[in-house]
Amino acid sequence: MFLADCQARLAFDLMTNTWNAVVVWSLRHGPRRPGRLREEIGGISVKVLTETLRRLEFNGLVARRAYAEAPPRVEYELTDLGRSLLGPIEAFGEWAFHHADEVMAAQDRYEPAP
Amino acid sequence: MFLADCQARLAFDLMTNTWNAVVVWSLRHGPRRPGRLREEIGGISVKVLTETLRRLEFNGLVARRAYAEAPPRVEYELTDLGRSLLGPIEAFGEWAFHHADEVMAAQDRYEPAP
DNA sequence: CGGAATCCTATATGATACTG
DNA sequence: CAGTATCATATAGGATTCCG
Numbered sequence: 001m002f003l004a005d006c007q008a009r010l011a012f013d014l015m016t017n018t019w020n021a022v023v024v025w026s027l028r029h030g031p032r033r034p035g036r037l038r039e040e041i042g043g044i045s046v047k048v049l050t051e052t053l054r055r056l057e058f059n060g061l062v063a064r065r066a067y068a069e070a071p072p073r074v075e076y077e078l079t080d081l082g083r084s085l086l087g088p089i090e091a092f093g094e095w096a097f098h099h100a101d102e103v104m105a106a107q108d109r110y111e112p113a114p
Numbered sequence: 115m116f117l118a119d120c121q122a123r124l125a126f127d128l129m130t131n132t133w134n135a136v137v138v139w140s141l142r143h144g145p146r147r148p149g150r151l152r153e154e155i156g157g158i159s160v161k162v163l164t165e166t167l168r169r170l171e172f173n174g175l176v177a178r179r180a181y182a183e184a185p186p187r188v189e190y191e192l193t194d195l196g197r198s199l200l201g202p203i204e205a206f207g208e209w210a211f212h213h214a215d216e217v218m219a220a221q222d223r224y225e226p227a228p
Numbered sequence: 229c230g231g232a233a234t235c236c237t238a239t240a241t242g243a244t245a246c247t248g
Numbered sequence: 249c250a251g252t253a254t255c256a257t258a259t260a261g262g263a264t265t266c267c268g
Contacts, residue, residue: 014217015206018130018260034230045262050231060220064227071229072268081216088209091202092129102195103128106174113178132240148250159242164251185249186248 014059014085019044019052021089024061024078028086031065031077061085128173128199133158133166135203138175138192142200145179145191175199 015021019041026032026040038049053076056062061082067073078086129135133155140146140154152163167190170176175196181187192200 016130016132016135021130046231047233047263048261051260054226058221058224059217060223066227066230070268072231074230081213081220084213085209088202088205091205095199095202099195099198103173106195107172109174110172112168113180160251161243161253162241165240180250184248186251188250 014061015089017052017055019048020056021092023049023052023056024082024085025089025093027062027076027078027082031075033073033075037076056082128175129203131166131169133162134170135206137163137166137170138196138199139203139207141176141190141192141196145189147187147189151190170196 022041022044023037026037032040034046034049034053038044038046041049044052053062053064057064060079062076063079065075065077067075136155136158137151140151146154148160148163148167152158152160155163158166167176167178171178174193176190177193179189179191181189
């Protein structure tokens, strides 16, 4: 189905960035301003959040709206395309919820081959 | 549901490595030797494949079997835990299959904000 | 406030050569 | 063949500073 140069590699390029999925997910309930996104996400620098939002915008997952006010106000929200990704992302969230303990147990058990 | 330090961040750490999901997916049909994995995946170096397999092993997704033969033979296969990840991975593959054209169209349309 | 610019560091990846 | 070691590079990420 995928591997090498096929289309799913595209989806992987979208999701293998550390923050892409996290930011998409944090926009699931509606438009958000960058400052609030940073609070909700936690541990992401201004620079990386901006870069991530630009990348998501470039790929059509997120729309940016700037208002002509002072101080400036900007909001980001998911496009229809971005919302269509919430299901697959949630599938991973569900997986983690149900299997995180097994992963951690495996990590404890692990020892390198001789 | 996730963000910050919760469990789904664990799943993200598993999937945000460029090759983790690709390698798991390439093992979906059963045990594979490293050489064949490299052929099927394409574009992955020996070093990175080895590192990825070690990481998947460490997290309990993949099992390694070495046979005492000459020349050496090694096989990797998914554990039950690894197989449980195929569903979520496939969800992304399906998404890509259905939306790749929209993403590419968005990329063509994109122009940076002034 | 949003974000661009700069600098610095850590990590990821690849190519190559070498070992058992 | 499987895997390690080494080197070299590219990318990601963070911290800080400055601007409109």
